[in-house]
Amino acid sequence: MAKSSHEIEHPIKPFGWAARDTSGVLSPFNFSRRATGENDVQFKVLYCGICHSDLHMLKNEWDNSKYPIVPGHEIVGVVTEVGSKVEKVKVGDNVGVGVIVGSCRKCDSCTNDLEQYCSSSIGTYSTTYYDRTTTYGGYSDLMVANEHFVLCWPENLLMEAAPLLCAGTTTYSPLRYVGLDKPGLNIGVVGLGGLGHMAVKFPKAFG
Ligand SMILES: [Zn+2]
Ligand SMILES: [Zn+2]
Incomplete structure (x- = not known):
């Protein structure tokens, strides 16, 4: 190497x-x-x-x-x-x-x-x-x-969107995967760091 x-x-x-x-x-x-x-x-x-x-x-x-x-x-x-x-x-x-x-x-x-x-x-x-x-x-x-x-x-x-390339996709992908991408559902997020704040913003956008 x-x-x-x-x-x-x-x-x-x-x-x-x-x-x-x-x-x-x-x-x-x-x-x-x-x-x-x-x-x-x-x-x-x-x-x-x-x-x-x-x-x-x-x-x-x-x-x-x-x-x-x-x-x-x-x-x-x-x-x-x-x-x-x-x-x-x-x-x-x-x-x-x-x-x-x-x-x-x-x-x-x-x-x-x-x-x-x-x-x-x-x-x-x-x-x-x-x-x-x-x-x-x-x-x-x-x-x-x-x-x-x-x-x-x-x-x-x-x-503004640069963090979507890691923190964003790391949270968006599982939210979609487990079906939390629809209005009317409740989620819990442990920790509001670089990923956690994304994990709040996406569900809010999903409704
Ligand atoms: Zn990263
Ligand atoms: Zn391969």
């Missing part, structure tokens, strides 16, 4: 904020991202949510952090370049990227739109990508991601 200090120098040079050790302190970080491949979308990062998972990862509290870490997996931006085979978005469109940027695309989970359960899914940061380089997240000014993991994003919800 490639160590970050020996990684390939890619042509795109973003600026980011990285933790270098378990102190979790962020400092300026110049790094490189791959050139925009034929299925890739490159975008300027406009906003990025702060998830508590970022804090766990920064301090290696889950024992799988690969330093330096550029966290951020609730990323919203505007497209600056697309590969020749990209169909979903064009330059100037708004996009979002969440928690994963890769998966096998062949297993039962992947073929049922459940890539998050793929045993070889690739995290948006601190994971080894197919080119054996480390992924870096949205606390940076530029992202490159495969279009399959890029979402079209509404113009009127840029900053």
Whole structure:
């Protein structure tokens, strides 16, 4: 496995904020991202949510952090370049990227739109990508991601909706799954943090 200090120098040079050790302190970080491949979308990062998972990862509290870490997996931006085979978005469109940027695309989970359960899914940061380089997240000014993991994003919800990409979907999905997406039902929420406040807003919107 490639160590970050020996990684390939890619042509795109973003600026980011990285933790270098378990102190979790962020400092300026110049790094490189791959050139925009034929299925890739490159975008300027406009906003990025702060998830508590970022804090766990920064301090290696889950024992799988690969330093330096550029966290951020609730990323919203505007497209600056697309590969020749990209169909979903064009330059100037708004996009979002969440928690994963890769998966096998062949297993039962992947073929049922459940890539998050793929045993070889690739995290948006601190994971080894197919080119054996480390992924870096949205606390940076530029992202490159495969279009399959890029979402079209509404113009009127840029900053406000960035947390939907992790905290939002983490609560929306189970509410739908267990049928709490209908008017007239009562729910209880334990804890009003980053996820909990979403778990109040969605049911309110459901009625
Ligand atoms: Zn998260
Ligand atoms: Zn898979």
